[in-house]
Amino acid sequence: MKxxxxxxxxxxxxxxxxxxLFAAVGGAALFVLALVTIVSVxxxxxxxxxxxGIEDISTMALSVAVAGAVAYGAHKGAHVSVNVIxxxxxxxxxxxxxxxxxxxxxxxxxxxxxxxxxxxSCGIACGAMTSNLGLLHQPFYYxxxxxxxxxxxxxxxxxxxxxxxxxxDDPNEIAD
Amino acid sequence: xxxxxxALAGFALLFILLFIRMPVGTSMMLVGAAGIWxxxxxxxxxxxxxxxxxxxxxxxxxxxxxxxLMGNLAGISGMSRDLYSxxxxxxxxxKGGLASATIVGCAGFSALxxxxxAAALTMGRVSLPEMQRYSYDNSLATGAIAAGGTLGILIPPxxxxxxxxxxxxxSIGRLFMAGVLPGLLLTLSFILAIWLVVFRDPMxxxxxxxxxxxxxxFSALVRASWIVGIIVLTIGGIYAGVFSxxxxxxxxxxxAFLVTVIRGALxxxxxxxxxxxxxxxxxxxxxxxxxxxxxxxxIGFTGVTVxxxxxxxxxGLSPVEVVLAILAVFIVLGMFxxxxxxxxxxxxxxxxxxxxxxxxxxxxxxxxxxxxxxGLISPPVGINVFVVKGIAEGVSLNTIFKGIWPFWFAxxxxxLLIVLFPQIALVLPTTMFG
Numbered sequence: 130m131k132x133x134x135x136x137x138x139x140x141x142x143x144x145x146x147x148x149x150l151f152a153a154v155g156g157a158a159l160f161v162l163a164l165v166t167i168v169s170v171x172x173x174x175x176x177x178x179x180x181x182g183i184e185d186i187s188t189m190a191l192s193v194a195v196a197g198a199v200a201y202g203a204h205k206g207a208h209v210s211v212n213v214i215x216x217x218x219x220x221x222x223x224x225x226x227x228x229x230x231x232x233x234x235x236x237x238x239x240x241x242x243x244x245x246x247x248x249x250s251c252g253i254a255c256g257a258m259t260s261n262l263g264l265l266h267q268p269f270y271y272x273x274x275x276x277x278x279x280x281x282x283x284x285x286x287x288x289x290x291x292x293x294x295x296x297x298d299d300p301n302e303i304a305d
Numbered sequence: 306x307x308x309x310x311x312a313l314a315g316f317a318l319l320f321i322l323l324f325i326r327m328p329v330g331t332s333m334m335l336v337g338a339a340g341i342w343x344x345x346x347x348x349x350x351x352x353x354x355x356x357x358x359x360x361x362x363x364x365x366x367x368x369x370x371x372x373x374l375m376g377n378l379a380g381i382s383g384m385s386r387d388l389y390s391x392x393x394x395x396x397x398x399x400k401g402g403l404a405s406a407t408i409v410g411c412a413g414f415s416a417l418x419x420x421x422x423a424a425a426l427t428m429g430r431v432s433l434p435e436m437q438r439y440s441y442d443n444s445l446a447t448g449a450i451a452a453g454g455t456l457g458i459l460i461p462p463x464x465x466x467x468x469x470x471x472x473x474x475x476s477i478g479r480l481f482m483a484g485v486l487p488g489l490l491l492t493l494s495f496i497l498a499i500w501l502v503v504f505r506d507p508m509x510x511x512x513x514x515x516x517x518x519x520x521x522x523f524s525a526l527v528r529a530s531w532i533v534g535i536i537v538l539t540i541g542g543i544y545a546g547v548f549s550x551x552x553x554x555x556x557x558x559x560x561a562f563l564v565t566v567i568r569g570a571l572x573x574x575x576x577x578x579x580x581x582x583x584x585x586x587x588x589x590x591x592x593x594x595x596x597x598x599x600x601x602x603x604i605g606f607t608g609v610t611v612x613x614x615x616x617x618x619x620x621g622l623s624p625v626e627v628v629l630a631i632l633a634v635f636i637v638l639g640m641f642x643x644x645x646x647x648x649x650x651x652x653x654x655x656x657x658x659x660x661x662x663x664x665x666x667x668x669x670x671x672x673x674x675x676x677x678x679x680g681l682i683s684p685p686v687g688i689n690v691f692v693v694k695g696i697a698e699g700v701s702l703n704t705i706f707k708g709i710w711p712f713w714f715a716x717x718x719x720x721l722l723i724v725l726f727p728q729i730a731l732v733l734p735t736t737m738f739g
Contacts, residue, residue: 156580159370159587163562166371166555170548188362194370194584195361195591201581202588208328209589209643216685226325234327237335241353241595248354266358273361303326 137290144283148204151279155197162190182261189259192269196276203280212303224295227302231288238281245274308344312609315340319600319650329646333596340603356598361591364551365470365477369419370587371554372462375535376418377579378561380427382570384532388413389431391529394522397514401503403439404449404510405496407432411453412492413529416536417557418457419464420586421644421681425454425689429696435514442509443700445502448682448708450697451689452495455678455716458644460488461540462554464590465674468645472597472652473666477550478543482733483667485540487675490729491719498711535560544737590645597649610657617658624662625724628669631655632676632720639680643688647677671730672720679716682709 165186173179202208210230214223249270251257257266287301294300306314315336322332334353342349360366379385392406392413399405411428418424429450436446458465461481470477503510517525539557542548548556565571604610617627631651638647652673659669681689684706693705723729 152581152584155584159374159580159583162367163371163374163555163558166367166552167559170552170556173552174548184364187367188364191364191367191370192358192362195587198370198584198588199592200588201584202592205581205585207585207589208330208592209645210326210328211323211642211646211686212326213641213686214324214326223326230322230325230327233322233335234331237331237338240338240350241334241357244350244354245357248351248358266362269362270354270358273357277357 137286137293140286141290144204144279144286147279148201148283151197151200151276153197155194155201158190158193158197162187162194165190182259185259185262185264189264189269193272196269196272199273200276200279203276203283206301206303210303215303220298223302224291224299227291227299228288231284231291235281235284235288238277238284242274242277242281245270245277249274306343308607309609309612311340311343312604312607315600315603315607323642323646328592329643329649330592330594330596333593333600333649337596337599337601337603341599341606344603344606352602353599356602357595360471360594360598363471366467366591366594368462368467368477368551368554369464369590370583371551371558372419372464373586374579374583375462375554375558375561376414376420376423377582378558378565379414379417379532379535380423381575381579382531382561382565382568384417384529384535384561384564385410385414385427386431387525387529388532389428391522391525393435393514394517394525398516400507400513401445401499401510402513403432403436403441404445404499407436407446407449408453408456408492408495408499411450412456412460412488413532413536415456415460415488416462416540417532417561419462419467421454421457421678421689422692423586424457425450425692426696428453429693433693433697439510439512439514441511442708443697444704444708445499445509446708447690447693447697447700447705448710448712449495449499451682451687451693451705451709452712452715454689454692455681455712456488456491458678458681459484459491459671459674461485461543462550462557463674465644465648465677466670468590468594468597468648469652469670469673471594472601472649473656473670475666475670476734476738479667479734479738480670481540481543481550482737483671483730484674485544485733486729487671487719487723490722491675491716494715494719495712498715502711531564535564544733546737593645593649597653600649601653604653610654613654614658614661618661624659624664627658627662628664628672629724631659632672635673635676636679636683639677639687640683641686642680644677644680647680648673665727665731667734668723668727668730672723675716675720675723679713682713 252267389410392409396402396406466480539553
């Protein structure tokens with residue numbers, strides 16, 4: 130990433146730290162997921178004693194890993210875009226389309242975070258729990274809310290950086 | 306506005322959003338949520354929340370991060386290098402043998418990793434310097450890597466099959482089994498394509514490596530036995546019905562982890578690299594899945610698939626003709642769109658049509674994945690070509706694209722063979738699942 134003005138670089142650093150936190154939590158969930166799967170296989174096939182409800186732990190660990198993955202991927206530019214426009218248009222066009230795409234992206238991510246929060250906050254009253262162990266879905270919904278909200282904030286930051294670099298190259302522009 | 310008009314407007318808007326480089330997942334989510342809001346305003350937010358949480362906590366989808374983790378561990382443990390070394394020892398002395406060894410290496414690595422990009426990147430780093438050392442033509446060398454990498458989404462475990470299975474509600478295990486023989490056939494057809502290229506123009510591969518004594522070949526094979534063992538255990542376990550695809554993914558990841566520990570490759574840097582690499586790939590796929598399921602619900606609400614099915618019925622086309630037409634569209638779309646994007650965009654549309662015509666969705670899934678593989682190496686946006694370009698400094702994109710055509714036609718030939726002989730794809734799942 131090219132050098133950018135100092136308030137943005139501080140914000141980028143801050144976003145990087147938060148993304149690192151998401152990666153740490155997501156990574157831990159990933160290893161829990163792998164461990165739970167192995168334990169489940171061992172108990173089922175070697176000890177012939179399947180563990181009741183272990184799928185519930187797997188699915189909730191997956192949701193934590195996915196939340197971490199989506200948020201971390203957002204900061205690392207991992208979310209796939211189709212870069213055809215760069216073949217036919219220059220920066221004068223892409224700076225406008227990129228800004229529009231980031232505004233729309235922020236909007237839908239914010240809406241998704243709100244939708245998840247609204248549904249998740251209903252909690253036990255809506256019967257939102259796993260089928261075997263009765264684990265409440267609520268905290269896992271909130272994990273996804275945090276991921277979507279973080280992605281939206283990263284988009285706002287990239288929008289501001291893009292606007293600040295309107296006349297030059299955007300350090301976060303999609304490249305081949 | 307009728308449902309069909311709304312669906313068409315939705316697709317048009319979606320293509321505009323994709324064109325302005327909005328991420329695939331959020332583009333679909335936006336169009337899907339807006340479309341649902343226009344049909345049933347109260348359903349829009351609950352559908353979005355339900356679909357996102359539903360996919361993020363779907364038990365069958367636990368397979369994705371586990372297989373991605375397994376592939377990444379195979380990379381850092383050196384197992385992928387062992388695989389290439391074994392292929393090199395057995396094929397390197399033949400004409401074009403190093404390119405063939407690359408294909409075999411990619412096929413083997415694909416059996417540990419569901420990602421085409423990972424296969425192209427991992428094998429490319431090992432094999433390209435070797436091919437350049439023996440003065441292979443750059444177009445053949447890079448074309449072989451880019452094409453070999455595509456095997457990643459056909460040979461199980463395949464992320465493409467997992468997503469297709471989730472979208473169509475088909476069995477992941479059945480699809481994995483269906484990909485085995487076509488994957489091997491495609492591997493052989495790539496080797497044949499290399500042989501034909503070198504036969505026509507021997508200067509494409511002017512030198513061959515020294516023949517390796519039989520003893521050394523077997524010791525190379527023994528060194529590669531870790532990776533072969535994991536492949537046999539996971540894929541064999543699924544085939545034999547010993548464990549499910551999710552359990553196979555867990556076992557595979559655990560074994561790859563054990564090998565990494567045994568080989569002393571489990572450094573803090575490697576742990577960080579593997580974890581973040583797995584998270585990035587997982588995040589990419591899941592965001593697309595979130596959007597795909599919101600969009601799929603919107604498409605379902607419009608009823609456009611019913612109208613489309615009725616329209617196809619009036620054309621009087623046979624199922625095979627319809628399948629060929631759909632595949633032709635995929636091949637064209639593959640020139641501009643990411644494979645996963647095509648998959649999640651089109652499956653909700655074509656599935657009802659194919660089901661109404663009695664087309665086997667397992668067979669179609671295999672054909673579709675090969676068509677998507679063609680997109681991975683088709684100009685102008687074949688993503689594997691850009692991956693290879695990243696590791697082949699000084700080789701122009703044009704040179705790489707020139708080198709992919711023999712492989713592109715090999716894929717087309719395999720598609721036609723599987724259309725003519727569906728049993729190539731169906732024999733294994735039928736034997737296993739009945």
